Amino acid sequence: MKKADLLSTLFVGIDVSSRENVVCALDYESQKLLRFSVPNNQPGAVEMAKKFHALLYGNRELNKLIVALESTSFYGIHIANYLSSCELLMPFSPHVYCLNPKMIANYKRSFIDLGKNDDIDAFVIADFARVGRIQSSPWRGSQFLALQRLTRHRLHIADFLTREKTYMLSNIFLKFSELSILHEDKQPFSNKYGATASSVLTDFLSTEDIANMPMEVLVDHICHKGKNRFVDPKHTVSLLQQAARNSYRLDKCLYEPLTISIASSFNLISAYEAEMKAINKAIAKTLLGLDPNAYQSLLSIPGVGPVYTAGILAEIGSIDAFKSQDALAKYAGLVWRENQSGNFKADDTILSKAGNSYLRYYLIEAASHVKNHIPEYAAFYQKKYDEVKTHQHKRALALTARKFIRLIFGLLANHQLYSSSRVSQS
Template identity: 40%
Template sequence: MNLNVGIDVSKAKLDFCGMDSDQNVVFQDSVANRPDGVKAIKQDILDAYKKLTYERVIVGLEATSVYNVLASYELTNDDKLEAVGIEVVTLNPKMTHRFSQVYDQDKTDSVDARNIADFLRVGRYEVPVPRDERHLALQRLTRERFHLTKEITWCKNHFLNNLYYKMNTIDAELPTSVFGATMMTVLTDERYSLDELAELPLEQLTSDLNTLGHGRFGDPEAVAKALKRSARDSYRLDKQVMDSVNLVLGMYANEIRMFSQQLKQLDKSIAALCEATPEAKCLRSIPGIGPVYAAGIIAEIGQPERFKNEASLAKYAGLVWRRSQSGNTERQATPRVHSGDQYLRYYLVEAANSVRTHDPVFEKYYNKKYREVPKYQHRRASLLTARKLVRLVLTLMKNHQLYDQAKLV
């Protein structure tokens, strides 16, 4: 006999329901989403366990933004609950929602809590999520880094869109990135109009670039020539429009600089925390995986023993493709599932792209997958290479061993 405790999580309250294996409701109530509310849930579980010693006590909470994290952490790290062998699992809301649609019921928080408990009773829930302090600390850093990189990409796209108004041929002409510190300063500088830039002597522009870049340009004369060509060949806008464009470009340039600086600070903190993580040594032995990618993978995987094989880890990361078969026909091209841990998938894909530039085995596999299709080659090959990396990552973490290419091959 198992005790299944479903908790419907919201920002303000926790609706919970305890159900045994025979679908009998043992207890049900609603408490505030605060430590004293979780304490009441703990007491109900312990009281029920005293009356009947259950074989397993399973507590399930839906992944509801950040609102379920603290409550599940509080339940996981309780000595009395640990003594009764409690299992705390985080559930995919899509799965519990589909399960509840089987029943023709009203949609209330108390009904949702009961349906979650019933879903746990069926036993089709996913792998439990780690909630120990070490992995939670890493998650806070690596997940914020994920969002920060998205913000940088967003700002860069808008910077390029507005730069097109000012110098629409710059991408084709410039031999260096427009996102270098010096280039962003030059491109947002209002000291020269396009006509003045086109007529400016090459020697003076080269000297200005050397001054702004503190002599860091490899070939400042080539950059100066490219700027003059772009200024000469671009469309001309009136001063009022150009002032607006320059203002927007300056704003995005400042945001990119600020986010880039924050990214450096995050990477430094992640690297320091990664040094104190034993599993990081195993992953960092793989060529191309540094402390940031290793920390991102470890933070989401947690204890590798949670996964019975590499297929379950790939499913957890959302690196699986659904099978579609009917009769004697089986579809060859199927879409990837749009679920799973997006943070783990991101760090696996980024790590795989780095590993393939250092390891010939992964490079050969990536190139093979790249040539198999006529479009979306890089995206498809990157995802499949990340799927291949999953097996290596899980093997090293479970066996606590270092990467040995010859041995593993």
């Protein structure tokens, strides 16, 4: 921003909480022109906009507005949406920024003996904007917010689903110890959480019931539950009964509580999976209202399906918000802090992780799939894996995700589909 623009800009810092928004407004000379608090609701937002309008309208030297607030949970979403699209403020070209709290905390340390309260925090945020430290893009409004809420909710459900499956395995080990630890080639069921496995673990009270049951009866049972999809049901039953015979025996009083617990977990897993399907449909529907070209660009990358495409687009928004792939990597927190002093330069550097954790998750997960479909990424992953002896997989995957960002930026910025020939990644 040119100095003339800085001199004519009102810099506003907002300390956001669930109940109220504390506001501090500065000019370029650091004079406090406004200092007030309003409730964090619609009337409070309207009052805030009116105060900004009155100050800007009555001061001919100020004709631009920059508003900064910390990106703390979801409490700042409403006020950021309102101020960025408020008609009353449009003549002053409002730019609203949601800032990383770590950046504000680090900037605050530059002040000596500065206390801690909401007024001070609002002043620090406003001053951070005044000195030109903001490097992120302005608030993009609610265009991608709907998709973002769906993709984040899907991740929320996926976490619960994974946790429930992991928890249930402990109860399965107690009731049917051998079934939970068998190698894949010895497993009677390809899906531990499928309908047939669920039936065996909940319809039969103990492993002795399974081990002692006539093979023909058990074959009929699994064929019915598995809808006759088993290629060799007798072999499946043989593996199942062998696992039952090799399992620990329990006191009879334990079988019923374990069976009830396992059945409850299966019910929860079924419910979570049903919700995941519903969310996936909602995500697909919401994507139709956004940029179809960006969606098709990412979907064309081998290994990147609709879920990861939606998650990445929801967190990135418009690629025009980023000047380069380096800016996108920084936003995702996939950058490494340099550790150098004099002639010393450390080989072991730390991943920043100061960016958007949701975007970082989707990029890393997508990169994990891409390396299994694109030889170039598989070779790069293996090269990075072989370079060190500790944290090999995590390091190699993070670096592969960083390389993947260049591909994403190139495709989106140039409106391209993926091709095995070289894609512009500048």
